[in-house]
Amino acid sequence: xxxxxxxxxxAIAAIGSILLSGRLVYDYARLVMVFPVIAGLLVIVxxxxxxxxxxxxxxxxxxLQRKPTSLGREFRTLLRIAAILPCxxxxxxxxxxxxxxxxxxxxxxxNWKITLGLGLGxxxxxxxxxxxxxxxxxxxxxLM
Amino acid sequence: xxxxxxxxxxxxxxxxxxxxxFLGVFIGLIxxxxxxxxxxxxxxxxxxxxxxxEPLAGLGFLLATHASVYTGGSVSAILLGIPGSPPNAATVxxxxxxxxxxxGLYAVGAALTASALGGLASxxxxxxxxxxxxPVVLAFSAPEIFMISxxxxxxxxxxxxxxxxxxxxxAGLGAFLAQFGYQGITGVPRFWFGVEYLLDGMxxxxxxxxxxxxxxxxxxxxxxxxxPSTAAFTSRGREMYLGxxxxxxxxxxxxxxxxxxxxVGIIPGIGGETAPFIAYAAAQKQRSTAERTTDDMIxxxxxxxxxxxxxEGGALVPTLALGIPGSAAMSLLLGGFLILGLDPGPSxxxxxxxxxxxxxxxLAVTNLMAALVMAPLATAVARLANIRGQILAPFILxxxxxxAFSSSGNTIDVMAVFVFGGLGLVMLHFNYxxxxxxLGFILAPILETYLHISLQAYGAAFLLRPLTLSxxxxxxxxxxxxxxxxxxxxxxxxx
Numbered sequence: 309x310x311x312x313x314x315x316x317x318x319a320i321a322a323i324g325s326i327l328l329s330g331r332l333v334y335d336y337a338r339l340v341m342v343f344p345v346i347a348g349l350l351v352i353v354x355x356x357x358x359x360x361x362x363x364x365x366x367x368x369x370x371x372l373q374r375k376p377t378s379l380g381r382e383f384r385t386l387l388r389i390a391a392i393l394p395c396x397x398x399x400x401x402x403x404x405x406x407x408x409x410x411x412x413x414x415x416x417x418x419n420w421k422i423t424l425g426l427g428l429g430x431x432x433x434x435x436x437x438x439x440x441x442x443x444x445x446x447x448x449x450x451l452m
Numbered sequence: 453x454x455x456x457x458x459x460x461x462x463x464x465x466x467x468x469x470x471x472x473x474f475l476g477v478f479i480g481l482i483x484x485x486x487x488x489x490x491x492x493x494x495x496x497x498x499x500x501x502x503x504x505x506e507p508l509a510g511l512g513f514l515l516a517t518h519a520s521v522y523t524g525g526s527v528s529a530i531l532l533g534i535p536g537s538p539p540n541a542a543t544v545x546x547x548x549x550x551x552x553x554x555x556g557l558y559a560v561g562a563a564l565t566a567s568a569l570g571g572l573a574s575x576x577x578x579x580x581x582x583x584x585x586x587p588v589v590l591a592f593s594a595p596e597i598f599m600i601s602x603x604x605x606x607x608x609x610x611x612x613x614x615x616x617x618x619x620x621x622x623a624g625l626g627a628f629l630a631q632f633g634y635q636g637i638t639g640v641p642r643f644w645f646g647v648e649y650l651l652d653g654m655x656x657x658x659x660x661x662x663x664x665x666x667x668x669x670x671x672x673x674x675x676x677x678x679x680p681s682t683a684a685f686t687s688r689g690r691e692m693y694l695g696x697x698x699x700x701x702x703x704x705x706x707x708x709x710x711x712x713x714x715x716v717g718i719i720p721g722i723g724g725e726t727a728p729f730i731a732y733a734a735a736q737k738q739r740s741t742a743e744r745t746t747d748d749m750i751x752x753x754x755x756x757x758x759x760x761x762x763x764e765g766g767a768l769v770p771t772l773a774l775g776i777p778g779s780a781a782m783s784l785l786l787g788g789f790l791i792l793g794l795d796p797g798p799s800x801x802x803x804x805x806x807x808x809x810x811x812x813x814x815l816a817v818t819n820l821m822a823a824l825v826m827a828p829l830a831t832a833v834a835r836l837a838n839i840r841g842q843i844l845a846p847f848i849l850x851x852x853x854x855x856a857f858s859s860s861g862n863t864i865d866v867m868a869v870f871v872f873g874g875l876g877l878v879m880l881h882f883n884y885x886x887x888x889x890x891l892g893f894i895l896a897p898i899l900e901t902y903l904h905i906s907l908q909a910y911g912a913a914f915l916l917r918p919l920t921l922s923x924x925x926x927x928x929x930x931x932x933x934x935x936x937x938x939x940x941x942x943x944x945x946x947x
């Protein structure tokens with residue numbers, strides 16, 4: 309199966325199921341459903357058109373659009389950067405992000421001088437600028 | 453005739469007011485450069501500080517802060533690929549592409565000049581036309597607002613750069629994402645699936661940060677070489693100067709974008725985020741991504757940045773003349789008026805014309821000041837590009853996390869950033885336009901509300917109102933002109 313049709317297929321599945329749930333499960337009134345149905349059906353029709361375009365035998369257009377980078381690799385990196393969330397959950401907003409930065413830099417074998425300097429800078433930015441100057445209330449984590 | 457202008461100049465020419473304006477510019481630039489902290493956050497945080505101040509001093513301070521946010525935001529949009537505030541998202545497309553070609557400071561020079569001159573032009577227009585604008589503002593009712601929003605959304609086909617269907621799919625998806633939560637007309641919560649967070653719908657700031665910042669952080673963290681060559685930074689001054697010249701060489705493009713900004717800003721209810729996208733789409737030449745030159749790309753920076761700052765002048769008109777805020781930020785400014793004991797509305801221009809013109813002058817001064825302050829700072833931000841991606845990525849991530857959290861104080865917003873980040877990665881991978889999705893998301897509630905009002909008030913005949921028809925006609929003519937220019941194989945204009 310051509311990879312290019314994955315996105316339109318996913319869009320059709322997501323929009324279709326949300327619209328169906330609105331109609332069959334929640335039974336929203338007509339006025340509430342009119343605009344989502346217009347927007348949703350428009351996207352579904354356009355996705356079908358796009359699938360038809362992609363179904364045409366491999367052309368120059370598709371070849372040009374295909375990216376050399378791997379989506380799987382990018383999603384693995386996304387998971388790595390999302391590790392900041394448990395850090396924030398455990399250590400809170402004031403310390404968690406700076407701690408994550410320290411861990412990240414050490415895991416990438418950055419020297420201690422740069423690691424500690426940036427960690428301190430990150431903490432000053434979080435606690436000093438956001439916490440003190442801008443008065444953002446930074447929630448605590450499980451431990452601190 | 454000139455009396456109100458002279459009175460306004462005398463009012464503004466006060467060291468306290470000028471000092472507060474400078475302070476506002478500085479604060480605004482900081483808010484602009486930091487992703488997620490837009491003009492709204494700045495106004496919300498600063499509004500308590502104007503209690504007890506003179507009207508022009510307090511309002512000038514707020515206006516200066518708000519107006520300079522977009523100038524700061526353009527720098528992070530170009531050099532980091534992260535829009536500092538929602539209207540800067542249109543600048544990311546070509547601005548960041550130029551940066552990756554090693555021409556980041558060229559783009560910054562153009563963006564700052566376009567911002568400064570755009571804001572200046574709109575302020576001059578505003579002060580000259582202030583007494584005449586009331587009938588223009590009143591001419592726009594629900595059908596016209598619906599139509600101009602629809603035309604704005606249709607422009608996404610042009611944003612798609614050679615893939616109009618993908619552009620429209622992205623816009624439609626954006627519109628669909630805006631359908632979650634309380635419906636504006638009936639107040640019925642829609643598609644919230646028992647999740648309380650969804651009652652208020654998807655949030656704009658996490659969406660922007662996810663779509664634009666996360667893919668960039670992933671790219672930096674993966675070690676993909678998307679950084680520019682260092683050669684470009686050996687002649688920083690010259691690059692910035694070339695950017696300034698690029699704007700001056702394109703007067704038609706500049707004035708057209710300013711016009712779009714002022715008109716969209718004047719219309720209450722559309723929201724300032726729309727103007728830069730429409731200006732960007734109008735500036736696009738029908739070429740595929742691979743064929744685009746530096747000249748094409750710089751036009752994609754000049755157009756949104758000119759209209760971005762110009763729209764602030766426009767948005768002041770309905771706020772002052774009708775008491776109807778032209779954008780969300782203007783509604784906070786309206787709160788500032790009320791705090792200071794002023795009552796904007798139809799009688800405001802006759803009783804406080806000097807104050808209104810004074811605000812227009814402050815807007816002009818702010819835009820120039822913001823560009824002058826930001827220019828030397830931009831080279832410092834540009835140096836970030838020389839830092840290794842593995843070091844830069846967690847630092848930008850930290851800003852994104854804090855920006856997302858401080859915009860609403862809700863941790864789920866921070867998680868949402870990663871969900872939208874995944875969507876952004878997929879869209880980038882398969883060449884779907886992320887700005888188009890953003891524009892669809894912004895315009896959908898406006899479209900739904902004004903479609904409903906138009907149908908209730910006029911029935912389907914709202915489409916036949918003279919102003920609505922004229923808009924459709926102008927849009928179709930513009931579309932035909934673009935198609936003709938494409939067939940001819942030449943650009944529609946040399947701005």
